[in-house]
Amino acid sequence: MTPSAFKASPPPTAPAGAGLAGWPLVALLATIQFAAFSDRFLLTLVATPLKQALALSDTQLGLLQGSAFALPYALALPLLGIVADRGRQRGLLLGGLMLWGGATFASGLAGGFGALLAARLALGLGQAGFGPAALSLMSLHLRPERLGRSLSALTAAATLGRSVALLAGGAVLAWLTARGGLALPGLEPLAPWQALFVLAGLANLPLALLILRIRTSRHAAATRRGHESRGPHGSSIRGAVAWIRRRQRAYLPHAAAATAAVLMTQTLTAWAPTFYVRAFGFSPAESGLRLGLLALIAAPLGHAAGGFALDRLRSAGRADAAPLLLALGLILAVPVTALVSLSPDLSLSLLGFAGLVALLGFTSPPGLAGIQILTPRRLRGRVNALFLATVTLAGFGLGPLLVGLFSDHVFGEAGLGFALLAVYALVGGLGVLSAAIARRFWRPTPRPTR
Numbered sequence: 001m002t003p004s005a006f007k008a009s010p011p012p013t014a015p016a017g018a019g020l021a022g023w024p025l026v027a028l029l030a031t032i033q034f035a036a037f038s039d040r041f042l043l044t045l046v047a048t049p050l051k052q053a054l055a056l057s058d059t060q061l062g063l064l065q066g067s068a069f070a071l072p073y074a075l076a077l078p079l080l081g082i083v084a085d086r087g088r089q090r091g092l093l094l095g096g097l098m099l100w101g102g103a104t105f106a107s108g109l110a111g112g113f114g115a116l117l118a119a120r121l122a123l124g125l126g127q128a129g130f131g132p133a134a135l136s137l138m139s140l141h142l143r144p145e146r147l148g149r150s151l152s153a154l155t156a157a158a159t160l161g162r163s164v165a166l167l168a169g170g171a172v173l174a175w176l177t178a179r180g181g182l183a184l185p186g187l188e189p190l191a192p193w194q195a196l197f198v199l200a201g202l203a204n205l206p207l208a209l210l211i212l213r214i215r216t217s218r219h220a221a222a223t224r225r226g227h228e229s230r231g232p233h234g235s236s237i238r239g240a241v242a243w244i245r246r247r248q249r250a251y252l253p254h255a256a257a258a259t260a261a262v263l264m265t266q267t268l269t270a271w272a273p274t275f276y277v278r279a280f281g282f283s284p285a286e287s288g289l290r291l292g293l294l295a296l297i298a299a300p301l302g303h304a305a306g307g308f309a310l311d312r313l314r315s316a317g318r319a320d321a322a323p324l325l326l327a328l329g330l331i332l333a334v335p336v337t338a339l340v341s342l343s344p345d346l347s348l349s350l351l352g353f354a355g356l357v358a359l360l361g362f363t364s365p366p367g368l369a370g371i372q373i374l375t376p377r378r379l380r381g382r383v384n385a386l387f388l389a390t391v392t393l394a395g396f397g398l399g400p401l402l403v404g405l406f407s408d409h410v411f412g413e414a415g416l417g418f419a420l421l422a423v424y425a426l427v428g429g430l431g432v433l434s435a436a437i438a439r440r441f442w443r444p445t446p447r448p449t450r
Helices: 022-040 047-054 057-066 069-085 089-107 111-128 130-141 144-178 192-204 205-211 217-227 237-246 248-280 284-314 321-342 346-374 377-395 397-412 413-438
Strands: none
Touching: 022 089, 022 111, 022 130, 022 144, 022 205, 047 111, 047 192, 047 237, 047 248, 047 284, 057 069, 057 248, 057 397, 069 089, 069 130, 069 192, 069 237, 069 377, 089 111, 089 130, 089 192, 089 205, 111 284, 130 144, 130 346, 130 377, 130 397, 144 284, 144 346, 217 397, 237 248, 237 377, 248 284, 248 321, 248 346, 248 377, 248 397, 284 321, 284 346, 284 397, 321 346, 321 413, 346 377, 397 413
16 A cells, blocks of 8 residues: 555645644644653653652652653543544643643652652643644644654654753753752742752643644534444444554554654653763753753754655655664664763763664654554544553653663662663664564555544
């Protein structure tokens, strides 16, 4: 099946008064994605002072950075995918923003592991609705031939959010450290790491006004009425599961390869600042500034290259472009990780870090686009929810925790680089194998269905 078959039936355009469409909609969704990931990864920047202030182990840090966020996120996704398919995307975005903004604020007030754990659980729940809502809106308002580039904007925003959490967060943390913390009306004096969370939570409020510009189109409303007319199971998750089972020989290995890429990405973001603190003597603020600046340059280049390559290969008739590009990125990532974690030279290690960020960014558009290519439009909210639940549980929930366990029980604190490399070698190898299997059975959906 050629890509032209998939492009034969363009998606409906938004009717007059329906709200944002096209690239303005992509820009808004990318902005929200940016904010979500920035809040999600602030914890990595303050891991060292937080560990000292709350007397945490590396395993507890891995739990907070991974599973505490991933479990509520993944468990809520199937239900929220149904809500997205019923045309209630704006409500998902607005309600989620308010919840995760409040959770970020509360993280700064946490006085112990239990309180911080509760805030991370709420953060995961609040951010769970974004993926199904955003992908549903994009499939409704964008043409399939722009899929790679539009998704690369969304995935690049995620990486930029991580980068700015390190770069701008590092600058703010340095300023807060220099002044000895922050005092706000109605609150006890805050330590620098606490103040960083509080300020980030407050910064989310203006985004709520932007989300209100999104309107449900007549097409989405008609889709919702159609689901409701078919009874209580018309838009249940069972339809998505049934479709995946019919195409499981392509879906499952592609999802496994994409999960490997996500796990490596999230693990790098979670532990790279701490690695450079321990291995090269950086302060937390310095680590955030240096790594954030490198990621700010390398990540968009990787995402743009992945989206561009995907669109070009599909236009040239390579139906299996998504798993092919995934395999390429994962193959190259493991040796570059060795340069990052084993080189005694700081310049070489940082060069490897920039290359690894770009490579993992390169895998993001084909990983996410592959699911859209295999799935009809009417099921994308639910299928994307299942996919995001899977990659989040593994990528966020397992990767950072595995590195923490290896560091605590195998290599020791000084061997954090070896722990990173061990996890990457195993996961990268399995991801490449999965992508190769997906290519054998790749059959895109002939055309979007309404």
